[in-house]
Amino acid sequence: MTTIAVIDHGAGNLVSIAQGLQDQGAQVVVAGGPGDLAGVDGVVLPGVGATRAAMNRLRAAGLVGPLMEWQGPLLGICVGLQLFFTSSEEDGGQTLGLIPGRVRRLEGAPRLPHIGWNDVQLNREPLFDGISTGSTFYFVHSFAPVPEDLAAVIATSTYGAEFVAAVRSANRVGVQFHPERSGPNGLRLLGNFVDECRVAADAA
Numbered sequence: 628m629t630t631i632a633v634i635d636h637g638a639g640n641l642v643s644i645a646q647g648l649q650d651q652g653a654q655v656v657v658a659g660g661p662g663d664l665a666g667v668d669g670v671v672l673p674g675v676g677a678t679r680a681a682m683n684r685l686r687a688a689g690l691v692g693p694l695m696e697w698q699g700p701l702l703g704i705c706v707g708l709q710l711f712f713t714s715s716e717e718d719g720g721q722t723l724g725l726i727p728g729r730v731r732r733l734e735g736a737p738r739l740p741h742i743g744w745n746d747v748q749l750n751r752e753p754l755f756d757g758i759s760t761g762s763t764f765y766f767v768h769s770f771a772p773v774p775e776d777l778a779a780v781i782a783t784s785t786y787g788a789e790f791v792a793a794v795r796s797a798n799r800v801g802v803q804f805h806p807e808r809s810g811p812n813g814l815r816l817l818g819n820f821v822d823e824c825r826v827a828a829d830a831a
Contacts, residue, residue: 629825632658632667634694634707636674636684643807644673644704644817651818661693669699669824674706675767678730679720681706695723700824701799705768708794708801712772726796728774735787739769747792747804750781754793754800756819762812764792764804771803798827 631653633644645655648671656663664670672694674681685691694701703711710722715730722730733741749760764784771790774780782793782802793802800820806813 628652628654629669629821629828630654630656630667631669631671631821631824632656632664633671633673634685634690635659636681636688636690640673640675640805640807644671647807647814647817648821650814651821653821653824658690659688661689664693664697667699668828669702669820670694670697671702671704671820672707672710673704674708674710676706677718678706678709678715678722678770679718681710682720682722685710691723695725699798700820700827701725702820703799703801704807705803705805708803709770709772711794711796711799711801712774715770717770725799726772726774726779726794727776728772728779730770730772732770733768733786733788733790736769737787740767741769741786742767745784745786745804747782747784749793752781752793752795753823754781754795754802754816754819756822757815758812764802764806764809764812766804768803772801 709730749755784792806816
């Protein structure tokens with residue numbers, strides 16, 4: 628069975644994410660420290676709140692180094708995605724630096740935070756197999772990433788102005804929305820990530 632670690636750094640919808648992954652056939656390990664990553668096939672980095680607080684919790688748990696070194700499939704959700712980048716203007720803090728770029732406040736937004744369902748324009752990408760472009764997903768955020776390399780962008784959405792809704796760099800893929808709160812489309816996305824982890828494990 629495919630085993631996926633969900634990082635517990637004190638700020639994420641762990642129960643909903645774990646349930647969604649289990650519904651898609653994965654065995655879930657809630658990872659509160661580096662030892663919990665041993666033998667897993669993939670990692671999910673969730674997050675709500677601010678990037679600096681999330682980074683502080685990851686440092687306290689000893690997870691920053693292991694996450695930076697992890698070469699298998701990695702899915703970032705909301706603030707977990709934002710942590711992939713070099714820095715965030717939210718609080719000026721340095722983040723994991725897995726993908727070059729900066730997290731910026733949403734431009735042209737009628738109000739912040741942006742909370743609710745939004746259409747998402749999807750590129751052809753394994754994470755979105757079986758999901759139509761223009762499908763709706765649930766967002767709760769005031770910031771979004773701006774990658775240095777726009778080739779990393781695999782989905783966009785619009786709230787006042789267009790913003791990046793998902794990115795991929797090799798095995799690292801992240802979404803600004805919450806698949807665990809996005810109904811059937813979100814479950815399908817989590818299932819696609821489980822499949823990606825299974826394929827990667829079989830190829831190793």
